[in-house]
Amino acid sequence: MxxxxxxxxxxxxxxxxxxxxxxxxxxxxxxxxxxxxxxxxxxxxxxxxxxxxxxxxxxxGPSFLMLTSPSGDAETDHAAIAAIIEPLVCGDIAGLKPGQMRYTLLLNAEGGTIDDLMVGRQADRAGSLYVVVNAGTKENDFALIAAAAGDKAVLRRADxxxxxxxxxxxxxxxxxxxxxxxxxxxxxxxxxxxxxxxxxxxxxxxxxxxxxxxxxxxxxxxxxxxxxxxxxxxxxxxxxxxxxxxxxxAGLPLYGHDLDESVSPIEADLGFAVSKRRREAADFPGAKRILAEREGQLTRKRVGLVVEGAPAREGAEILDASGAPIGVVTSGGFAPSLGKAIAMGFVPPEHAVIGAKLQVSVRGRAQSAEIVPTPFVPHRYFRKSA
Amino acid sequence: MTTKFTPDHEYIRVEGTTGVVGITNYAQEQLGDIVFVELPSVGKALKKGDEAAVVESVKAASEIYAPVSGTVTEVNDALSGEPGLINTDPTAGGWIYKIAISDAGEIDTLLDDAAYAELTV
Structure with missing residues (x-):
């Protein structure tokens, strides 16, 4: 670099x-x-x-996407602002309650990931969304969102x-x-x-x-x-x-490493981010591919690996038990809370099974690795029942 | 007994015809917490500048090069269980390997204390 x-x-x-x-x-x-x-x-x-x-x-890249002429009616205005951003993402934005935020993905026409982002519905401002995108992608993201907004809404950067x-x-x-x-x-x-x-x-x-x-x-x-x-x-x-x-x-993907314009939400094991309403309507970019992948037509899937020995870093090949290359590590390193090396990477779905014994190639040497559930360390979020 | 240094922050402590190789205190500070060390095999022949070992921090892997040519005679197996010795005691308990020096003349090409100190100001 x-x-x-x-x-x-x-x-x-x-x-x-x-x-x-x-x-x-x-x-x-x-x-x-x-x-x-x-x-x-x-x-x-x-x-x-x-x-x-x-x-x-x-x-x-924090920003606010706000209706140019809000009616003042919270639900009407939310529906209007959601309708502007929904064509770009796979999440149910219209269904957000006031003050609720959602992790979603900006997708290209092929269902690849342009970015992963947070979209929140501002409780106290009708027709306004709080949108936080990644640093390395923010110029392009903001341009896409502003283009979608046209004259109906304005994107105010807060970065x-x-x-x-x-x-x-x-x-x-x-x-x-x-x-x-x-x-x-x-x-x-x-x-x-x-x-x-x-x-x-x-x-x-x-x-x-x-x-x-x-x-x-x-x-x-x-x-x-x-x-x-x-x-x-x-x-x-x-x-x-x-x-x-x-x-x-925490098993969370990093854009530019575990996610890029070729990776779909299903491949990235982020199927939860493809909201039910959007799936049923099939009205998001790349819906055809993503829905087919969801039905099993998948060529690769993101998995978590525990690696024995030296950390397997981004770019390390993932091998099957016989030593044949089947995938690649997209993030990897030493896990301080676990005291061992962990990695995330993509393998064909037939190998993406918890407990599968694989190998990773580190400096030309094969080391044992096993597919484990993610997160590697349990999340400790403070969830409120709705 | 003299200790010499490379611009890549390896040290070699010369004890007769044997050299004890590790990384300097400056290097371990730069790398941060060492979590894994890949040691060379005993008997491995190294040329000056060859990759001899790899130390891994949380963030990245760094190659350790041979400061002089020779043959590896011993490795510090304690590093397998406790790689952090390189952080806590880089010049004594955190040594990496010993080498039978094949060309004593190469020692003279390395940096002495003063020259190395100047490099890390």
Missing amino acids: AEASSQDLKQTPLFERHGIAGGRIVPFGGYALPVQYPSGIMAEHKWTREQAGLFDVSHM SGGLLALQGPEAVDIMATLVPQATQLGFMQVQEFDWNGVPLIISRSGYTGEDGFEILVPAHMAVALWDELLVDPRVKPIGLGARDSLRLE
Whole structure:
């Protein structure tokens, strides 16, 4: 990977804070971000699983898709805004309740994944969706959504602000000291809150498998919020390295690695993101392929592997028991919470069976690997019954 | 007994005709937590610059090159169970392998303490 010179890299509102905290800055998605702080990836990872980690994810693409002329009737306006974005994605956006958020996929005409994203229905603004896309794909995503909006809606980017993720078992108690009402959110709910006169968009969501929150804060208050959260001794800043190992253990795909324009939701084992109503209507991009794959016409499927010995990294070949290549690792590394190497990759469906004994090729040597259920480490989301 | 360094952050501690090879404290700091070490086989013949071992951190794999030519005489098996020794004690308990040096002249081409220190400022 060619490294962009530091002048080409964008900085988040928290850039100086990372330097002060001793963060090792690397280029990521066009931004200068800390891969780790002095305590290191292993310690940061474990801290997040045991206490609470604070992540700067301001490189991502938060935005608001808002009706140009809302009627004022919440249901009518929601139906209208949902109708704008639904042709691009496979999720049921029309069916979102106020304050509900959903993981969905932007698809191309062939059913390949342009991006994975979050879409939330704003409870307090009729005809407005909160849309958060990935950093590396955001320019294209925003262009696609804006084109779909035409003159019916406007896409307001919010990616010049701060986006903070507070993740871990202590996150909720820490949030209680900051914005107590936000602790009432259940997993995948989003709402606007007031913090000392500053509007925050807070969702109960994240990318670690832990309970936690993602907080959109205006750029000029991002440092104040970051500092305030770090006053609590249970909170430590966490870099991109641990963010990656945490999401890997949680079995969550990373766009550009486990997902790309060739990979369909069914291949990626993200069938849950193809909502029932959309399936029945077959009205999303690539529906023909995706529905056929759902019926079993599948050539590859994403699986989780526990690897014996050296970590199998992205690009490592997956072999069957006889040593014949059958697939490739798309994410892999060492799992700090498990003390062993894990990986995700794609294999033909006949091999995608829990317990199947396979191999991975690491530096030309075959090592044992076994297909296991994902997540590798159980999710600990705070789900509220509807 | 002298210790010399490569620009790739390996050290070799010369004890007579044998060299003890590992990575420097600077290198282990850069790599972070070591989670796996692939050791060379005893008896393996290495040329200066050959890949001799691989150390894996949480994030990435890094090749360890032979600082001089020779034959591997011993490997640090303790690293198989406790790869983190490279982090906690890189120059003593975290050594990686020993090599019978075939060309003592190659030692002189390596960096001394002062030259290596300058490299890692």
